[in-house]
Amino acid sequence: MEQLENSAWIVLLLPLFSAVVITLFTRRSGRVSALISIAAVLGAFLITLGLIPLVRQSGFVKVPPLNWISVGDFRIELGLLLDRLSMLMLIVVTGVASLIHIYSYAYMKGDPAFSRYFASLSLFTFSMLGIVLSNNFFQMFIFWELVGISSYLLIGFWHGKASAANAAKKAFLANRIGDFGFLLGIIIIWTLLGSVNFDHVEQRLITNPAALGAFAGLVGLLIFCGALGKSAQFPLHVWLPDAMEGPTPVSALIHAATMVAAGIYMLCRTFFIYQASSAWPEFLSFMNGITALEIIAWSGGITALLAALIAVQQNDIKRIPAYSTLSQLGYMTMAVGLGGTSAAMYHLTTHAFFKAMLFLGAGSVIHAMHHEQDIWRMGGLKKKMPLTYWTFLLGTLALAGVPPLSGFYSKDAILAKAYEQHTGFFILGLIVAVLTTFYMARLFIIAFLGNGRSNSAAHAHESPRLMTVPLLVLAVPTVLAGFFGLESYLSKDASHAHGGGINELLFGPINHAPFAALGGILAVVFGLFLAAGLYLNANRDPLPLKARGLARTLRNRFYIDEIYGELIDLTQGTLARLADWFDRWIISGLLVRGVHGTTEFAGRALRLAQTGNLQTYAFLLAAGIALLLLLVFKP
């Protein structure tokens, strides 16, 4: 019994085991591979559930670590950290992953690379669990990278398609830019504090808040870079919408529910480094007076607004939720920046459920429409696909933040935090809430209501049960997750977790911060009316007619991708061309060929004694030996 915590290792290793077995042995049998993969993730989920009481009792369980490297002060101990935070994330990841594995079995049926799909999915699950359970920065970075590569493999799953291959590459590179900061931050932390373990670093910073010295602010920003990449925050957000080139269940699991949440999770996990004073090194002295957290909050706020605006003019049933994911992640980042880590984690949890459901619903539609993704070619799906319709409706309402669905409570937690901290962010949050409701209602009205706009819409039919059951299961937490008092569970504040009863649970937000709650509800109502007025019974988008320039800018994502393309070509491209030119013409051209020419000249002079070029070495060697003998026997 006392070894129970060691079963956390099994949670972590089961998916890895599945990935290895599939790769080595069952590649040829897709069914077996799928079953192994599903069994592994379900097993991990069940063991996770079994671990809940353990964490509940003690709140914090440390699993004995393994000594992975120990050289001088560089000691990396791979350990697992089980506390309230990681437990919540563990449940979300294994739970959502289980459902998506099952869903994939039906969705991916008939794909020639069925086994490869499940092997990659298992690899991803393993890596993601590794991030969640890490007890030190270095271990987290290891799994961080592994998540990056599994995401790369899954986005580029249909690698024969140029767009998928390009999207995979783009995602990996954007993540790598973020990881650059992350790794550098870890290096600085280790150099200054001599440890990478979360608890050691936290202790050091509590006993001596100035332990990071002039690097405190910089370290905070560098670590945040990791989150910028993985959670696709502005300015590294460009990869996420393209990542929708991957199979839809992958988008649901990785690019909506789990991997992109890793950045938020990491910020919450390492929040202690932001509580230290925000000093800047000399070359960044212009940053004095600004804290790393402020930058984080702004980055999140900008992403939330930007992505929500772009989502308004997208027409792809996967891209709209993708931009919505960006926008919601921006909310969470903003919450972290404002100091509300528990609000951020709360929203992360509820968002994981309803966004996964929305993506799986979108996948169900795409499946029924024979891979049609344009919402303007859909319509009238309400009657054809009732289960998908109802779950999608639920997801839309939860995302918009309609009480009493879970999304209302978690979004309210963020809005309340913003209201308390900074009015600017509160207003920004409200605008985003209006936009969220607007674009989701637009998507929903066009795709599901009205009449079918194409042949495949008219002939659509409900998806198989293996796909609809996960939708129904996800509907449960979508409705209920708001009632568990997750925020107080996370903030380790027992005072209002037990008191109040059902009344407190349902109406808590209104009692605590009525202005924020009412603002949120008003935003929903406003957004809903706006969308209904524009899109009910519309056969094409009226917005581009009314505001042509704006609509085009939004549709083209503010031209950010194009600007980046130019920028990269201008900087890295120019440098690379320059280096290549220098290498070709100066070093190997002028210098080496010059030496070559001189040597050849000397060689011609020596030709009487030597027979040809290849013998040059023999000559040099002989000369060396002669020199050796001369020097040895001289003294």
Add this chain to the structure above:
Amino acid sequence: MSILTYILGFPLLAALAIAFIPRNYRFLIRLVSLSAGALSLLSAIAMFVHFQTGAAGYQFVEKRVWVEALRISYHVGVDGLNVGLVLMAAIVAFAAICAAYEIKEREKEFYLLLMIMISGVIGTFASLDLFFFFFFHELALIPTFIMIGVWGRGEEKNYATFNITLYLSLGGLIALIGLIALYLQSGANSFDIVEITTHLQNTPLPEAAQKFIFPFLLLGFGILVSLWPFHTWAPLGYGAAPTATAMLHAGVLKKFGLYGLLRIAIPLLPQAASFWLDIVAWLCLGNILYCGLVAVRQKDLNLLVGNSSVAHMGFVFLGIASLSIVGVTGAVVIMVAHGLLAALSFALSGYLYNQTGTFSMERMGGLMQRMPFVGAVLIMCMMAGCGLPGFANFVGEAMALFGSWDKYKLITSLAVWGGLVIGAVYMLKAIRSIMHGPMPEDLPATFDAGPVRKIPFALLITALLLFGIFPRLLTDKIEPSAKGILAMTKSKPVAVAPLK
């Protein structure tokens, strides 16, 4: 006899045997080579397993006096610094023999030279005598030139052969001058590295002598390891070399210079080293950033791999320059890891060349559909090359970077960028244009590797993963030896991170 003598002796015996096999007995020639390589590899594994971690001094030592008057002796032995290198050399050697399958002309001569080269390569890293250290290096180098000249490929073959011969002979010569000067100045009157080291530990060389000798060793070794700006021979030469030769040279023989720096130049000339290493730290950016950017621009797969191999040497130089226990240990890990990786990269590009008849990445594409195994290995190889955890390269490069930040803040930051971002740019570009996307129509029929040809790939990937997942197999062995080297540089305070 020491097991090391067996490891380097089997290939030499095989070379001897091949000389007496008639040239049309192709199968027998291959069989002899493969068996010698396998025996050598098995012995190397046995040596690695039986190596006593943390024990003082050298193990598996054998010493036979050769020239009494000059105190030259055949002296082999390993400590933590070279035990991994000898194992890596044996692994790469076996893989290279497998890859030599592609040679279809004058096989007898090729295998003969290959086996001599292998013996030399292993001998270099096992030797504890300056004379043999250098002798074995030349023993491996001469067949390299001949193999490139005779069995090489590409339009630039002749120029590449000339270039690499000239460069490496020059590097060898300059290093030789330094070594001889060291021998003369040390006063130990011996070629034995162990004896010189003990002698100099007690009576260090005067600073003026150190500052005179060190530049020779640095320049000579630097040229041999393709330190920027003496690197242009490498991509060109490897591009022209037959696969097996490129694998052995880029993978193993090239590490001669790095090993020489660590084993000889730095511990014996510590004061000069601490002065010159600051310059090396800057030059290493030339490798990491500059050659990385050059690799980004390449359209030829072999040139890309060659430039990337040069770029990776920068991390080794950075780790060594840091003179910290973490950095130096990391540098040695990279030497082992990169040896395996470079061999794998050249084996892959050689295989693709044989299948498609081109190195031009623009003319390839979508090959993943035709060759899932080779494709998977290529992706793993490229990922190992851009520092993905799980592969040994990540461990080494991360340690080199962790170890050097304290001393070189700006350089390390730029090196992190080079490793994580620039490395990823060209590696992903290669995967994208070779394996992914649609297949060009004019591509000849290509086939995935058969079971036999999978062996070298599987062997090298397994080794990379093994050391990447269980890095203590290497680091625990390297650390005590690295500490010994750093202890000899104590004349200047060593930069180590503060205790917690």
